[in-house]
Amino acid sequence: MSVPTESTYLGLSGADPAAPRVVEARMLTKIYGTGGAQVTALDQVSLAVSRGQFVAVMGPSGSGKSTLLHCLAGLDTPNSGSVFIAGKDLARMNDRQLTAVRRDQLGFVFQAFNLLPQLTAEENILLPLRLAHRKPERDWYNAVIDSLGIGDRLEHRPSELSGGQQQRVAVARALVGRPEVIFADEPTGALDSASAASLLETLARMCEALGQTVVMVTHDQNAAGATNRIVRLRDGRIVGDDAVARPAGQHAAPAAAMQGVR
Numbered sequence: 001m002s003v004p005t006e007s008t009y010l011g012l013s014g015a016d017p018a019a020p021r022v023v024e025a026r027m028l029t030k031i032y033g034t035g036g037a038q039v040t041a042l043d044q045v046s047l048a049v050s051r052g053q054f055v056a057v058m059g060p061s062g063s064g065k066s067t068l069l070h071c072l073a074g075l076d077t078p079n080s081g082s083v084f085i086a087g088k089d090l091a092r093m094n095d096r097q098l099t100a101v102r103r104d105q106l107g108f109v110f111q112a113f114n115l116l117p118q119l120t121a122e123e124n125i126l127l128p129l130r131l132a133h134r135k136p137e138r139d140w141y142n143a144v145i146d147s148l149g150i151g152d153r154l155e156h157r158p159s160e161l162s163g164g165q166q167q168r169v170a171v172a173r174a175l176v177g178r179p180e181v182i183f184a185d186e187p188t189g190a191l192d193s194a195s196a197a198s199l200l201e202t203l204a205r206m207c208e209a210l211g212q213t214v215v216m217v218t219h220d221q222n223a224a225g226a227t228n229r230i231v232r233l234r235d236g237r238i239v240g241d242d243a244v245a246r247p248a249g250q251h252a253a254p255a256a257a258m259q260g261v262r
């Protein structure tokens with residue numbers, strides 16, 4: 001019989017011990033409402049995600065997936081427990097520091113693409129950096145555009161792009177600032193199945209080739225084929241945390257531009 005370690009107790013066993021932990025949640029509890037209307041959306045959830053992991057968070061409706069994502073991303077505050085992003089405790093930050101972490105270290109992708117219709121794809125992608133008065137790193141920018149396959153769509157406005165292309169632009173916008181982690185909430189929810197599969201493959205490649213870390217809430221059963229870890233929630237608790245085995249190099253980067261930009 002294996003002896004439980006602190007890691008198993010804390011639910012941190014899915015992290016790769018050799019890679020730096022980018023996201024770590026310890027004993028997160030989130031309760032909505034009071035009295036009879038009280039809902040425990042998260043019940044002492046612990047999770048550690050290592051650099052380069054592509055994690056799918058799955059589970060039935062109401063199991064706490066979005067609440068977990070929002071707490072990890074500092075968009076919601078847990079009642080108890082802690083969240084660390086790249087080793088920094090979100091609870092110890094003031095509003096300004098939290099805003100800076102969200103802006104500089106986190107990327108977000110949602111089901112709705114949230115692109116500004118009057119801007120071109122490239123202007124949409126570069127908008128967060130412009131607002132932060134930052135310049136794009138050219139090699140990284142080129143690698144992101146290349147791997148998402150949207151190089152010939154940069155001058156188009158969102159209305160001139162397919163849903164799949166719009167979501168790729170939204171992913172590029174989330175990636176362009178080289179965030180520590182991308183949080184994605186149902187990113188394939190509005191896509192047809194071919195576009196959804198292609199987006200998942202691309203995200204997987206970005207994790208493998210660029211060392212990007214992605215935590216994604218999804219109902220998409222095909223996610224199992226693209227991610228390398230599936231965390232399952234039920235009633236606010238983690239009931240499964242499985243590594244997804246795949247042959248080495250399945251997501252090998254085709255783009256030469258990806259080399260040397262880590």
Ligand SMILES: Nc1ncnc2c1ncn2[C@@H]1O[C@H](COP(=O)(O)OP(=O)(O)OP(=O)(O)O)[C@@H](O)[C@H]1O
Binds near residue numbers: 032033060067
């Ligand atoms: N703002 C809120 N006020 C009250 N209850 C909430 C709030 N947000 C979520 N809940 C409740 O918390 C529980 C978890 O909700 P959450 O949205 O995290 O689930 P989910 O797994 O993401 O569901 P879905 O797959 O349907 O999006 C549910 O019972 C939900 O009704």
